[in-house]
Amino acid sequence: MDDAPRTYDVVVIGAGPVGENVADRTRAAGLTTVVVESELVGGECSYWACMPSKALLRPVIARADARRLPGLDQAVAGPLDTAAVLARRDEFASHWKDDGQVGWLESVGVDLVRGHARLDGPRAVTVTTADGGTVRLTARHAVAVCTGTAAALPELPGLTDVAPWTSREATSAKEAPGRLVVVGGGVVAVEMATAWQALGSQVTVLVRGRALLPRMEPFAGELVADGLREAGADVRYGVSVTSVAREGGRPDGELRVVLDDGGELTADEILFATGRTPRTGDIGLETVGLTPGGWLTVDDTCRVTGVEDGWLYAVGDVNHRALLTHQGKYQARMAGAAIGARAQGAPVDDAPWGAHVATADIAAVPQVVFTDPEIGSVGLTAAEAERAGLRVRTVDHDLANTAGASLYADGYRGRARMVVDLDAGHLVGVTFAGPGVGELLHSATIAVVGRVPVDRLWHAVPSYPTVSEVWLRLLETYRG
Incomplete structure (x- = not known):
């Protein structure tokens, strides 16, 4: 027998980091919220992406760094203990159990329904549970699709x-x-x-x-x-x-x-x-006039365009703005705040960099690639800036030519680049490549997001001797 219909202010489809953050923000705004999940609460990032992959990579990078240091190199000359690395990975993936994540939802007052969710017309969601039952949900204010992506496989014989x-x-x-x-x-x-x-x-x-x-x-x-x-x-x-x-x-x-x-x-x-493909093929998009299987187009508050009355949101990977967990969580904070404001009849600050918009998805997306060497980038590459019609100057520096890098490791190899918008006088992109550069990236993100004038950056003095001294070297080259 079908469960009786349940009504909430907000229904969130997908309990990955994005869905969790939408729910957290709507609950903080005083709205009743339910999350629907067909797999594990915590989503792709917690069990099959960010956390297990970085748990696999951390010993690899630590060993690579240690091998570049006399006095330590011989101690780590042997192979990694693969079984120990995999066991630690399992811990970070919570052994593929979601008890902790479910407990967090409960702690913030968000209900959970397990099963496959499909839209069933405006503001309506029908959930098919594992035992074949049906749960019908209705949203007073918003439904947020946070179903993420799946791996895209090519069509190949065999x-x-x-x-x-x-x-x-x-x-x-x-x-x-x-x-x-x-x-x-x-x-x-x-x-x-x-x-x-x-x-x-x-x-x-x-x-x-x-x-x-x-x-x-x-x-x-x-x-x-x-x-x-x-x-x-x-x-x-x-x-x-x-x-x-x-x-x-x-x-x-x-x-x-x-x-x-x-x-x-x-x-x-x-x-x-x-590549990745959106998980939108079987979530009932056709019941609200949208085409199943594709990316969902949204405005800067993550509200889906072309849906009457503006009750449908698509947050995270499904909107194809920036396929990164941290950007999806950023979108979720903005979308959750926008849903709350609209539900309360409050003004929505949808100007660029406003309180309810995900402006950084376009202008300042940070990303770290956890390889050896690491890569950290934010904003535009030089080629992207030029294609955008900006008049830019590219400034490069060999990261090895800093005192901090020479102390970090013998034979340090790396490179840094900043892309300066000459008309605006601030950075539009920064890329670092080298051991340990992931921890340099947030300073670059602040500079790009804050549009800090290059002349003011000259007064941000890096500590000596650290790898961040590269900022001084880049600015010296720029000033000439």
Whole structure:
């Protein structure tokens, strides 16, 4: 028998970090809120992406740093304890149990319904539970779609039969495969290649284009490629997979990977890190006049465009603005505040950088790539700035030429670039590449978001001797 209909101020579909933050903000605004989740509360980031991947990578990077320090290098000369690394990874993924996350929802007064949610007309959501039951939900003010994305797999002969890895399998695998082929050149590809090469796999990276990390400054991908090769990985450009098959059709059979250049590879596992697709194919979009399966277009408050009365929101990856957990959580804070303001009849501050808009999704997206070396970037690359019609000046500096970097590690290699809007007089983009640069990134993010004049940055004195001294060197070069 169907449950009686339940009415809330806000219904959130998806209990990943984005959905959790929308719910937190709407509850803080005094609105009753329910979250619907079909898998684990905590979502992709907690169990199959951010947390387990970085748990895999942290020992890899720590060892790489230690090997560059005389007095410590011999102590870490041996292989990583793969079993211990995987056990620590399991702890960070909460052993794929969501009790802690469920407890947090309860602590902030958010109800949880487990099951598959579908829109069922304006402000209505129908949930099919695991036992075949039905829960009907109605929202007085807003429904927020926070369903995220799934790995996009190419259409290849034999692919479905070989059980390929996606990001989920790559972050949750119970042992290191002997030979791993990684298809792709983006963040997932390079991070997982870094991790599994260090954990004992022989990794081959196949890149269809001519560069790793093609959306970043060119030197970022070049340095990461150097690091992978020095670690023992094989990085190949301009090549694609045309078919895959397992020996004898067995699930544990050796993989035969055929390439478009006529070559072949054998492997134990193959990871496709070839993009993401929105989880919007079966959530009832057609019942509110939208096309299922695509990205949802939103305004800067994350309200879906083209829906009458403006009750539908799409927050996080599903709106395709910035496919990063921290940006999705940022959107969630803004969308939750906007939902609260509209519900109370209060003004909505939707001007750029206002209290209810996700302006940084366009102007100042920070990202760290946890490879060896690390990459940190925020804002526009030089090429993006020029395509946007800005009159810019690009300033580069060799990170090794700072006292902090020379102390950080012998043979430190890295590079920094800032992109200055000459007409506005402030930074529009910054990229760092080198060991430990992830912790430099927030200073750059503040400079870009705050549009701090370059002349004022001259007075922000970096501590000596730290790697952040690179800021002084960049500004010295700019001032001449």
